[in-house]
Amino acid sequence: xxxxxxxxxxxxxxxxxxxxxxxxxxxxxxxxxxxxxxxxxxxxxxxxxxxxxxxxxxxxxxxxxxxxxxxxxxxxxxxxxxxxxxxxxxxxxxxxxxxxxxxxxxxxxxxxxxxxxxxxxxxxxxxxxxxxxxxxxxxxxxxxxxxxxxxxx
Amino acid sequence: xxxxxxxxxxxxxxxxxxxxxxxxxxxxxxxxxxxxxxxxxxxxxxxxxxxxxxxxxxxxxxxxxxxxxxxxxxxxxxxxxxxxxxxxxxxxxxxxxxxxxxxxxxxxxxxxxxxxxxxxxxxxxxxxxxxxxxxxxxxxxxxxxxxxxxxxx
Numbered sequence: 001x002x003x004x005x006x007x008x009x010x011x012x013x014x015x016x017x018x019x020x021x022x023x024x025x026x027x028x029x030x031x032x033x034x035x036x037x038x039x040x041x042x043x044x045x046x047x048x049x050x051x052x053x054x055x056x057x058x059x060x061x062x063x064x065x066x067x068x069x070x071x072x073x074x075x076x077x078x079x080x081x082x083x084x085x086x087x088x089x090x091x092x093x094x095x096x097x098x099x100x101x102x103x104x105x106x107x108x109x110x111x112x113x114x115x116x117x118x119x120x121x122x123x124x125x126x127x128x129x130x131x132x133x134x135x136x137x138x139x140x141x142x143x144x145x146x147x148x149x150x151x152x153x
Numbered sequence: 154x155x156x157x158x159x160x161x162x163x164x165x166x167x168x169x170x171x172x173x174x175x176x177x178x179x180x181x182x183x184x185x186x187x188x189x190x191x192x193x194x195x196x197x198x199x200x201x202x203x204x205x206x207x208x209x210x211x212x213x214x215x216x217x218x219x220x221x222x223x224x225x226x227x228x229x230x231x232x233x234x235x236x237x238x239x240x241x242x243x244x245x246x247x248x249x250x251x252x253x254x255x256x257x258x259x260x261x262x263x264x265x266x267x268x269x270x271x272x273x274x275x276x277x278x279x280x281x282x283x284x285x286x287x288x289x290x291x292x293x294x295x296x297x298x299x300x301x302x303x304x305x306x
Contacts, residue, residue: 003241003264010261033253058155088156100186100293106283107164110228114274121267130259140253143197 007082009036010044011075014053014127018070019137020035024063033141044082051081070128076128088115108119160235162189163197164228167280168207171223174299177216179235186294197235204234223281227271231280241268 016030016061027045031038045064055067066073088111131137138145169183184191201207204266208220219226241264275299284290291298 002238008260060189075260075267085155100295106285107161107168110275110278110283113278114271117270117274118267121270122263125263126264130263132259142253152292 003079004083006044007079009034009041010048010082011078011127011130012046013041013044014066014070014073014078015131015137016141016143017054017064017066018127018131019134019141020065020143022065023146024057024061024065026063047081048078051077053078053081066127070131071126073127074123075125075127075130076123079119079122086115086119088112156232157236159197160232162187162194163201163235164280164283165232166194166197166201167223167226168216168290169294170207170219171280171284171295172287172294173219173296175219176299177210177214179216179219200234204230206231206234219280223284224279226280227276228278228280228283229276232272232275239268239272241265253300279298282296 012034013030017025027041028038031041045054046055049056049064052067053073054064057061059101101148135145136144165187167184169186170178180194182193184194185244187194198207200207202217205220206226207217208218217301288298290296
């Protein structure tokens with residue numbers, strides 16, 4: 001049982017943007033921080049923009065940033081956008097007309113209850129709660145401290 | 154996010170055996186009931202025997218049956234045996250030495266909490282609870298009613 005790599009890095013991109021505050025981040029710098037390819041992150045970016053989590057600013061000084069406050073974006077919302085489906089068993093999708101238990105399967109009911117519990121916990125975590133220690137996150141992601149930026153100006 | 158097909162049918166095999174009471178079931182008849190191949194179920198059987206859920210009786214009138222009471226076998230136990238791993242993200246496994254967040258990742262902590270909730274619900278369901286309506290299950294799986302078998306003798 002595993003989440004897709006897309007989901008994993010979608011959340012990490014949002015964490016990066018949240019750590020970087022309202023400043024624009026370049027996809028290239030996020031890819032460098034996580035040591036993945038730019039192309040991979042560009043593919044993931046598209047659904048995040050469509051879902052309204054992220055906005056892009058074009059141009060030489062462009063980049064991406066969160067479109068919504070990080071404290072309003074739950075992990076449940078993100079995985080719902082990025083996971084292809086939550087069919088824990090193939091018969092969730094097809095209706096499994098071959099299975100004699102179809103329509104009345106106690107196993108499916110149990111799996112659905114377990115999935116609800118899983119998503120319930122993800123619904124209680126937000127992108128903001130994942131990056132609440134901003135100074136720690138900035139250090140780890142190699143992002144400059146806004147206070148230092150202010151001094152430099 | 155999906156459980157393996159092996160897990161799905163491992164649970165269904167155990168449900169079949171539980172419905173069939175202490176009587177021996179042939180893998181071929183279980184495969185026919187679920188419309189899957191015998192070979193597929195034989196592969197799944199091995200870890201179920203090793204884990205002590207099922208015992209096999211060889212010979213012409215042989216077959217398989219539960220080795221433990223169905224009410225003591227939780228879905229959590231079964232998926233723990235049959236799922237290759239519960240690494241929701243690849244970095245659960247590898248230690249993700251490339252990721253700057255390794256060792257202190259709030260995302261992994263959130264995913265682990267969600268997984269715990271998922272497994273917690275599965276721990277509250279047993280094979281017996283999935284087949285508690287034995288008469289319904291027998292009808293759906295094409296198994297004879299023990300009372301009718303007694304009359305026939």
